[in-house]
Amino acid sequence: MAAADEQDAREHAAALPGLRVLHVMRAPVGGLFRHVADLTRAQAASGCHVGVVADSLTGGEDAARILGGLSPHLALGVTRLPMRRLPHPDDLRIAWRVAALVRELQPHIIHGHGAKGGLYARLPAVLPIFPQPASAPARVYTPHGGSLHFRPDSPLGRIFFTAELIMGRVTDLMPFESDYARRRFSETVEPPRALAPVVHNGLSPQEFAPVAPAPGAADFVFIGEMRVAKGVEDxxxxxxxLPGDLRLALAGSGLDEAQFRTLAHELGLADRVAFHPRTPTREALAHGKILVVPSRAESLPYIVLEAIAAKTPVVSTRVGGIPEIFGSQAARLAPPRDPAALAAAMRAMHDMSPQARMALAEEMADFVKTRFTIDRMNEGVLGGYRAALSRTPRLAAAGSAH
Structure with a gap:
């Protein structure tokens, strides 16, 4: 079924000029936001009329700047609404406002990203109390990890997975960003009822330019949110x-940063560990010679793609879709929550000769360049849209018009 879905999407991957697409997400931060921003630009360049709905409570000036830069590409505009991360009574009001916007804009596709974006995009099709558009759009959902990171037997997990079961009945397409995410959804919720191709995140051609370590760069660098889930403690x-002459740079910010600064001091690392503020990825990569990704849970992290494309050696844990990015080098991945195994992987990479390390970096960059590009991502998603439109009787008329 999954292979058939991917073939179906590839066969329908032509551009869809005039297609009206509304993307709905919650927080305009992180990899999910980057995915939506890249996808909207690419879809607009393909001739689609695109709009974005995003949370107004998070993202700050960075989100406002990026959304402002996207606005000229968005024929359906940018709408920001206050959205809560966890289940909240206000969810019904926000879903109502999204439903009213859909009725006004009449998109052919409404594409929800993440657990909350997926809820707002699909709930109006479940409950007829919401304003209904003149013609029903295709409802698309990409989890991006989201609810899949919760344990099925936890109280929140039960809430999220029950919602996923209900929403799955009105979902026409689920383009997963990794094969891991598709397997995880099948195991924890149910095998998707919708078309379910794997469409990997992608990079732009400019991101494949190498990044050289800055003078005095640390031996290792971590880049990301300062959160326990990112494995910074590990x-x-x-x-x-590791030997006392090695140095580590940590670049980023987050709620647990003070906890990690305290831990570095308690471990006697104060003179060997430097904390840097959050900066663009390519600037942050220059802080170190080897990127370390110690995450305890991931989906398909952009930081791994970006570092490999920049020919920065990467040490990582085996979580989420990271083995798909590593390809034939996946055996190098360390198990999560295992500091000893992570230390061994870091030492092995550090002790490799510079020539061997560069050869490995070039091999991995070539692998990513053939499989993880924005063009390929856009083609995969558009192909999924067309396949969903053509296979769903109530949407066939919209599909034949494009």
């Missing part, structure tokens, strides 16, 4: 087991 314990 990284600090792993680094403490």
């Amino acid at each position: 990284l600090l314990h792993a680094f403490a087991a």
Whole structure:
């Protein structure tokens, strides 16, 4: 079924000029936001009329700047509404406003991203109390991890997975960003009823230019949110087991940053670990010679793609879709939550000769360049749209018009 879905999407991957697409997400931050921003630009360039709905409570000036830059490409505009991360009584009001916007804009496709974006995009099709458009759009959902990171037996997990079961009945297409995410959804919720191709995240051609370490760069660098889920605690314990002449840079910010600064001091690493503020990825990569991704859970992280494209050696844990990015080098991945194994992988990469490390970096960059590009991502999603439109009787008229 999954292979058939991917073939179906490839056969329908032609551009869809005039197609009206509304993307709905919650927080305009992180990899999910980057995915939506890249996809909207590419779809607009393909001739689609695109709009974005996003949370107004998060993202700050960075989100406002990026959305402002997207606005000229968005024929259906940018709408920002206050959205809560966890289930909240206000969800019904926000879903109502999204439904009213759909009725006004009449998109052919409404594409929800993440758990909340997927809820707002699909709930109006479940409950007839919401304003209904003149013609029903195709309802598309990309999880981006989201609810899939919760344990099925936890209270929140049960809420999210029950919602996924209900929403799955009105979903026409689920383009997963990794084969891992598709397997995880099948195991924790149910095998998708909708078309379910794998469409990997992608990079622009400019991102494949190498990034050289800055003078005085640390031996290792971590880039990302300072959160427990990102494995920073595991990284600090792993680094403490390495020789005392090595240095580590941590670039980013987050709620748990103070906790990690305290831990670095308690481990006697204060003179070997430097904390840097959040900066664009390519600037942050220059802080170190080897990127370490110690995550405990991921979907298909952009930081791994960006570092490999920049020919920066990468040490990572085996979580989410990262093995799909590593390809034939996946055996190098360390198990998550295992500081000793992570330390061994870091030492092995550091002790490799510069020539061997560069050869490995070039091999992995070539692999990513053939499989993880924005053009390929856009073609895969548009192909999924057309396949969904052509296979769903109530949407066939919209599909034949494009």
